[in-house]
Amino acid sequence: MASLPPPPAPSVSPPVPPYVIALADDLSGAAETARALGGPVRLSLDAADVAEIAAAHDLVVDLNTRDLPPAEAAYAVRTALRAAQTGPPRLLYKKVDSQLRGNLAVEAAAYAEGAQAVIVAPALPAARRTVTGGVVHVNGVPLHRTDGWRAERAAAPRSLPEALSGLPVRTVPLDVVRSEAAVLDAEFRRIAASGAHPVADAETDADLDAVAAAALRLGTGFRLLGTGGLAAALGRALVRPAAAPAPSPAQDSDPLLFVVGTAEPGAAAQIAHLTALGAHHVPLDPADLAAGTVSLPRTAAAPALTVFSIDGSAGLRPGAGRALSAALAALVAAYPGRPDLVLTGGETARTTLDALKIRELEPLGEIHHGAVHSRTPDGRRVVTRPGSYGAEDSLLRIAVALRPHLAAATVATAATAAT
Template sequence: MASPPPPPLPSAPPPVLPYVVALADDLSGAAETARALGGPVRLSLDAADVAGTAAAHDLVVDLDTRHLPPADAAHAVRTALRAARADPPPLLYKKVDSQLRGRLAAEAAAYAEGAEAVVVAPALPAARRTVIGGVVHMNGVPLHHTDGWRAERASAPRSLPEALSGLPIRTIPLDVVRSVPAALDAAFRRIAASGAHPAPDAETDADLDAVAAAALRLGPGFRLLGSGGLAAALGRALPRPAAAAPPPMLERDHTPLLFVVGTAEPGAVAQIARLTVLGARHVPLDPADVAAGTVRLPPAAAAPSLTVLSIDGSAGPRPGAGRALSTALGALAATCPGRPDLVLTGGETARTTLDALGIRELEPLGEIHHGAVHSRTPDGRHVVTRPGSYGGEDSLLRIAVALRPRLAVSTAAIRTCHRPPPA
């Protein structure tokens, strides 16, 4: 008689996947990071949520510090880091602006406290923003030779060490980043042992993949600080369960769609023009009237299905006035009748609009184009956030068609009417 088969060996428990707690300084960057990480993720507008993180989900929190004094911004980062302590500890990520705006030096110094080293990599290849020799380049031009800081009170920093003044930074050239993993690991360790922080050059997503992989190999003492490009590299490096597919979008053609354009970027004018051709009503707002709260929107019956609110920038940028204008613009947008879906460009404008509406959490659903993140609020409203400096001339048009597919027919007709005659 044959002996019974041996009992099956107990299966090994599934590996515990580290979860990520990412801290952003503005809302559009937080949304970009949430999509970049992939997998199940929560996007919160409430810093207190860091303390309640569940290991089943990554968490991205908008600390909303871009406009704060440096000491207050640093305090917000320290408070979030204390709240994030858990067992097992999360992987920490600090999202920063790829153009180095905000309270970068103060926040990075706070983020570095208690770390073996902070790996600084703000390159964003998808937007043609690279780092060579420790200098951020936009479309191949050094940042300090561009107008990327036109709306800031200060001049753009000439290098990462200058931008992170007070935090010792050592750059790592591309040939080391692209060499064997052991060489990059050794460079990170050597710089950390000297009391400094590594800032590897990067031109491509593959460069950022190498940087993220090296930091993960060296353990949680090496914290990552970078743009959405490095966040995407981290997402590619981490095994993650697939995010649940969003439910099909119900027909929303009768729901108004409100664009709130809070960016000072010159390209916004052309982006808005593409919408007005489709019949969108554009309401350029005088900055003084917005700040004074004297602008009133028409009643729901008079409101078209597509409305664009923007700050009239014909008088040029107003350095230092961004937050006050964003707050007033957000408060105005919140009064728009008909409970519209929202397209919000510029991180501060996105945050102040959602604050005025009492929205504290977003569920990311997808990305319409790079940086244009489509989310849903807990009560079902659809929201697209996009950094002000992102997107080509057709950016807002692409977003409109994604949210209202019927507009694709009108767009095709417009292209046909404007097609040049054959030669």
């Protein structure tokens, strides 16, 4: 009788560094990653801080490369990696957009330099963004058939291999992701040995948990690239001290300024919930913003609740986002007083904080998925949220979390609407 083949060798767990260095291409994604990792964390807007490797916390750095020219974006990633590798090894994580926007191909290629392999898993189940057959789906629809790239200069990629053009990748199907740990580890090793990088299908958080656990078993030669979903899986897999509890909300008397820098169609309905509470809404014409002809009315004191938004009713010019964000940031810097801020869209968030000379955030909590509540070094409260996230009541929920007295007004408004 023929002897049976030996069972696969068990996966060996190499020593895992307790802390992570994560690189993001925009600020809302950096904040999302910082909260997802779950341990003590520093969120920096200064790429030079990647060299700070001795402290006992995760470090998430916004490289602010989403809208840079490709060569500059790749250079920023390479520079950060060199700084990250000058001390004891840490697990490296690259945060990418769940709809694959930005300089994904060139940044991934730069990030892969010197790695045994990069494990790619950009699914985000919490936002109903999944990956099957190497194709990103949004609410079950392939990405290239959605309008997620309507403000981009190019068409959405049809698959992850297309989005990562120039980087050799191999798709790891769901049945392998959901197989025994030794089988998944062996597949990742096999792909790495062939000179390629594994792209993992995933539909659930459990799928991402399996990917993150495999990366930890394989060691720091394998780097991770994904969204906040994979970062959260990594946070669940790592055993570290818990982050500090969030402090009490800010004073109700402080002004609160919403800066809605997204072209998402749902933004108007989100803003409507705030105006129903009496928020002062300032829609801004994109042509006037770009021309620098918008000015704020002079008032004795800022309203308690104000919303700046870009009027997209006439459509927005693809590629204009950076200039419009800069113009919005200039308005915020000129706003009277020192309001707490709610910033939607990564580019809007980054340019606004740059204009205010804020270089670091302390993440405190998450109001809803992707809406990260942070504190600046001087005590100002800031909430960042990707432009494409959030249900119709997203901004309302953020307002109530920051200003609890609005909860009663919300109930009264809902009761009035029902009668």
